[in-house]
Amino acid sequence: MKLAIAQLNPIIGDLTGNAEQILDAAKTAVNQGVRLLLTPELSLCGYPPRDLLLNPSFVVAMAIQVRQLAQKLPPQVALLLGTVTLNPTAHAAGGKSLFNSIALLDRGEIQQIFHKRLLPTYDVFDEYRYFEPGLQSNAFTLDGVRIGVTICEDLWNDEEFWGKRNYQVNPIADLAQQGVDIIVNLSASPYSTGKQQVREAMLRHSAQRYRQTILYANQVGGNDDLIFDGSSIAFNQSGEIVARACAFDTDLAIVEFDEQKRDLLPGTITTSAKSIDEEIWLALVLGVRDYSRKCRLQQVVIGLSGGIDSALVAAIATAALGKENVLGVLMPSPYSSDHSVTDAQDLAKNLGIKTEVIPIGDLMQTYDQTLEPLFTGTQFGLAEENIQARIRGNLLMAIANKFGYLLLSTGNKSEMAVGYCTLYGDMNGGLAVIADLPKTQVYSLCRWLNSVTPEEMSLKDQDQPIANHQGEIIPTHILEKPPSAELKPGQVDQDSLPSYEILDDILHRLIHKHQSAEQIIKAGHQTNVVEKIIQLVTKAEFKRRQAPPGLKITDRAFGSGWRMPIASIRRQEAVGIRQ
Amino acid sequence: MKLAIAQLNPIIGDLTGNAEQILDAAKTAVNQGVRLLLTPELSLCGYPPRDLLLNPSFVVAMAIQVRQLAQKLPPQVALLLGTVTLNPTAHAAGGKSLFNSIALLDRGEIQQIFHKRLLPTYDVFDEYRYFEPGLQSNAFTLDGVRIGVTICEDLWNDEEFWGKRNYQVNPIADLAQQGVDIIVNLSASPYSTGKQQVREAMLRHSAQRYRQTILYANQVGGNDDLIFDGSSIAFNQSGEIVARACAFDTDLAIVEFDEQKRDLLPGTITTSAKSIDEEIWLALVLGVRDYSRKCRLQQVVIGLSGGIDSALVAAIATAALGKENVLGVLMPSPYSSDHSVTDAQDLAKNLGIKTEVIPIGDLMQTYDQTLEPLFTGTQFGLAEENIQARIRGNLLMAIANKFGYLLLSTGNKSEMAVGYCTLYGDMNGGLAVIADLPKTQVYSLCRWLNSVTPEEMSLKDQDQPIANHQGEIIPTHILEKPPSAELKPGQVDQDSLPSYEILDDILHRLIHKHQSAEQIIKAGHQTNVVEKIIQLVTKAEFKRRQAPPGLKITDRAFGSGWRMPIASIRRQEAVGIRQ
Numbered sequence A, B: 001m002k003l004a005i006a007q008l009n010p011i012i013g014d015l016t017g018n019a020e021q022i023l024d025a026a027k028t029a030v031n032q033g034v035r036l037l038l039t040p041e042l043s044l045c046g047y048p049p050r051d052l053l054l055n056p057s058f059v060v061a062m063a064i065q066v067r068q069l070a071q072k073l074p075p076q077v078a079l080l081l082g083t084v085t086l087n088p089t090a091h092a093a094g095g096k097s098l099f100n101s102i103a104l105l106d107r108g109e110i111q112q113i114f115h116k117r118l119l120p121t122y123d124v125f126d127e128y129r130y131f132e133p134g135l136q137s138n139a140f141t142l143d144g145v146r147i148g149v150t151i152c153e154d155l156w157n158d159e160e161f162w163g164k165r166n167y168q169v170n171p172i173a174d175l176a177q178q179g180v181d182i183i184v185n186l187s188a189s190p191y192s193t194g195k196q197q198v199r200e201a202m203l204r205h206s207a208q209r210y211r212q213t214i215l216y217a218n219q220v221g222g223n224d225d226l227i228f229d230g231s232s233i234a235f236n237q238s239g240e241i242v243a244r245a246c247a248f249d250t251d252l253a254i255v256e257f258d259e260q261k262r263d264l265l266p267g268t269i270t271t272s273a274k275s276i277d278e279e280i281w282l283a284l285v286l287g288v289r290d291y292s293r294k295c296r297l298q299q300v301v302i303g304l305s306g307g308i309d310s311a312l313v314a315a316i317a318t319a320a321l322g323k324e325n326v327l328g329v330l331m332p333s334p335y336s337s338d339h340s341v342t343d344a345q346d347l348a349k350n351l352g353i354k355t356e357v358i359p360i361g362d363l364m365q366t367y368d369q370t371l372e373p374l375f376t377g378t379q380f381g382l383a384e385e386n387i388q389a390r391i392r393g394n395l396l397m398a399i400a401n402k403f404g405y406l407l408l409s410t411g412n413k414s415e416m417a418v419g420y421c422t423l424y425g426d427m428n429g430g431l432a433v434i435a436d437l438p439k440t441q442v443y444s445l446c447r448w449l450n451s452v453t454p455e456e457m458s459l460k461d462q463d464q465p466i467a468n469h470q471g472e473i474i475p476t477h478i479l480e481k482p483p484s485a486e487l488k489p490g491q492v493d494q495d496s497l498p499s500y501e502i503l504d505d506i507l508h509r510l511i512h513k514h515q516s517a518e519q520i521i522k523a524g525h526q527t528n529v530v531e532k533i534i535q536l537v538t539k540a541e542f543k544r545r546q547a548p549p550g551l552k553i554t555d556r557a558f559g560s561g562w563r564m565p566i567a568s569i570r571r572q573e574a575v576g577i578r579q
Helices: A015-031 A050-054 A056-072 A171-178 A195-210 A276-294 A308-321 A338-351 A361-375 A382-403 A413-418 A439-451 A476-480 A500-512 A517-522 A527-539 A541-545 B015-031 B050-054 B056-072 B171-178 B195-210 B276-294 B308-321 B338-351 B361-375 B382-403 B413-418 B439-451 B476-480 B500-512 B517-522 B527-539 B541-545
Strands: A002-007 A036-038 A078-086 A098-106 A109-115 A139-142 A145-151 A182-187 A213-218 A220-223 A226-229 A233-235 A241-244 A251-258 A263-265 A300-303 A326-330 A354-357 A406-409 B002-007 B036-038 B078-086 B098-106 B109-115 B139-142 B145-151 B182-187 B213-218 B220-223 B226-229 B233-235 B241-244 B251-258 B300-303 B326-330 B354-357 B406-409
Touching: A002 A015, A002 A213, A015 A036, A015 A056, A015 A078, A015 A251, A050 A056, A056 A078, A056 A098, A056 A109, A078 A109, A078 A182, A098 A145, A109 A139, A109 A145, A145 A171, A171 A182, A171 A195, A195 A213, A195 A233, A213 A263, A220 A276, A226 A276, A241 A251, A241 A263, A276 A308, A276 A406, A276 A439, A300 A308, A300 A382, A308 A326, A308 A338, A308 A439, A308 A476, A326 A338, A326 A382, A338 A354, A338 A476, A361 A382, A361 B361, A361 B382, A382 A406, A382 B361, A382 B382, A413 A439, A413 A500, A413 A527, A439 A476, A439 A500, A500 A517, A500 A527, A517 A527, A517 B056, A527 A541, B002 B015, B002 B213, B015 B036, B015 B056, B015 B078, B015 B251, B050 B056, B056 B078, B056 B098, B056 B109, B078 B109, B078 B182, B098 B145, B109 B139, B109 B145, B145 B171, B171 B182, B171 B195, B195 B213, B195 B233, B220 B276, B226 B276, B241 B251, B276 B308, B276 B406, B276 B439, B300 B308, B300 B382, B308 B326, B308 B338, B308 B439, B308 B476, B326 B338, B326 B382, B338 B354, B338 B476, B361 B382, B382 B406, B413 B439, B413 B500, B413 B527, B439 B476, B439 B500, B500 B517, B500 B527, B517 B527, B527 B541
Parallel strands: A002 A036, A036 A078, A145 A182, A182 A213, A300 A326, A300 A406, A326 A354, B002 B036, B036 B078, B145 B182, B182 B213, B300 B326, B300 B406, B326 B354
Antiparallel strands: A002 A251, A078 A098, A098 A109, A139 A145, A213 A233, A220 A226, A233 A241, A251 A263, B002 B251, B078 B098, B098 B109, B139 B145, B213 B233, B220 B226, B233 B241
């Protein structure tokens, strides 16, 4: 029996459009003799639908679409469709009113419904907000083949693999005990660096432990801050990979179940990205393309400072949308170095994008004059530095508003962490492209970009070639000069911050490893530096709260999975510093 | 036996400061012969601590503080302290690593620990993110009195009262069956309009149904977007109120349990607010005071447009912080009406606050000149209107940055809903004071404010008198003129929007009642108006995502409990319109 994984890229809430995508995949699958088509978790509404699920009419519309899909489906193929269903006992017995479900559609009808059993409530996940966990093991028989159904998190509880239990029950163990031929997992698992290795190691372990074939179908595409990487995969009973769909693009992966051997046969295995840098690049390009496409904005505008952050964002945008859809705006001030303009222009030439130069000196002067009655006698300081950043932010938004462009903001994770950025200034934008990349990662990605040929970049069909891609994309001088906000003469970032190597290590320990000040100091960092950084991170919460959505590429991003109080006091004992 | 409710106002994360507050309350209670002191849910760290709980060192610091508090506590009094505790079986058996707990401290030691059983995961609540539900009924005996312990949500599952079950178990029924003398409930229940009536009706119903005394201890104070109203309350077995602590302020309410009658004796009953307007006023004043105090910013700056929104915010800020701590900034443009300045100045005179006038004509001209090379040949439109709003936003932030003020933003819920506001312009600020008030509510509150005397306003000790409070605070002309953003000549809000009565009714149905377009049209609204409003609300999601925290006063605010996708498509069938 042939099975296929439709690795789809849904638009959140677009039930009609998503249903059409699913039908198209079903027709293609039928042409290849497929009997069962898998789609990702909540494939009908896209993942995550968030509070759209609180509208009863949205839930009703989904139920209608499921019935229509069952009728429209070619009769040769059965479909596992991700949708929500009502919890009939919620009213009388308590519990949430919905299940996160999979509907089995076959022969014009809904044959069976399966409910997700393990509901994640960490990081960006809020599933207990909407769903009641299913209590039953899920399986069905199709043409004599016994198939166990799991949904995303259901497979993330192998206590042998994790060294601990995450949930009380383990659906895969239940299915193995029942004796099924194939375990399918319908997922919407967002990308983070190195996650595919973890997924594959975990699934391989479960396949081997239970001697079970596993078909893992993942969603692909960018939805706001989340990027889903696809990379759907199939394992045979020995834990060998028999098929892998491509990463960061839609795909239809077909695998064959041998009814004699009761195992999956080898199929097509797409290779994975060759480095973390390549992975991140592909993720960000997809994230920018999908955000602009799904918001129906075709063109983007970016402030080009001549620095490395905006250079990287411009390169990503060019690859995502094509050079004709990217406008770079240079806004030099009297404090700007000459190279801020020449470096930005060199970059634009390498990318083949248009630029505009808008000097901001007159506006700075007019702000000074306008504020003179209030500011007279005070010293030039942060207020004046912020005015420059906000003039630029205002000009960029004026261009975005006038021409219907999407403004991309260019701040990195290190500066978002310590607040080395201006709210309503350089933080402006509809999407923060590299907000989850520490500065050291920004450098690494730029060096990688300069080192690969277009052929080595595993371009997708939609990826746009970068104009003068003959080696250097990011001008060497941008890579080599000391980073500076250029908001006062001679300023460099390291006037206010430790070196980015040190800063990023401290931030990683603080943010990702949840280490205390004491632990970070023990790891070799200076006490005063650690204390200062922790203070800066805490104080910058009010800025991050108002930041645009930032593309998430780590396991802990400042975004929908970062929920910190603003008006709080964390005295020293709370962060673990001995007094 | 005397019991006391310490209605505390903790600072999130400030374990030392919160512990000191608790000790102070314990000493006062001892002086009044109290044997058992109740504190709110998570009283040690304040509610909600959010992702601070993900830091192991923070959890350790709490455990240390609990032990220290046990030792420092006067020996005459026992304490019910809100804290988190570790789930010892999480690692082996699955489940979250923490419990939301109450520690009973007595005679220098932790005597018993009780875990919250019902964990809310709706609206602003994320308790499954951190906590494992407790499985046991919680009770202890103190000096022969049997006391049942519940934590906040534990009492919100009376299926008779709600007409449905919310959770599978009902802790109060369990305790009643066990036969306890008193049920205490330690809460952190945020304010929304009319909620106290619901709480009291619900608790009265439970008291009567189970013939149980109930002591309900609630947190008070503003924590970011959430305002906790206090109003702790006690019911005797007949469901009569025997004590009520004040609303929107700290308090220590003492009640006496008669060991012969096994019932609570009548105590002091503070009266509740006399109207919804008064409730909202008190809530917002507390919200502003606490946000600025807990962020350690004493002074605020507000852009005064001469309109009703900024007038109300200035009045609230004056009551919260005192007239000497409020600066109003008038920023007239060539499009501003004369009355925009005179009305704002009349208001400032009524409030006794300082003002500065900063005309923005020169800046508008300089922006025009600066952008001319790009904008030449285009028509004056939204881009130019936004520039004005952003000039004002930039000037206000410059003043805030220069002098260390907190900028209060003044947008109301109606405009936040439909996006009738400028991102990085009038949306700028650290706190959005009236972001959860529909425009019609803004009018109602201003009329109420003009109608009450200071004596009728139930001022708290910290409340600041408004300077010329001799009747009119909001100038009549501000109340009577047609609302306008004044971003082009002759503009009024109703050029772009239906009347606020109609708009607010549609928004209420859409946002609070989760009605479909079809239902809203059926209620008597015009199809094209409803369709347009739904479209505007959907499209404005990107603005709301970047808005400052807004003080929540309804059951559905745009804030931490509003989780909508941005890049989504809701076609007509999804919102329920028949085609």
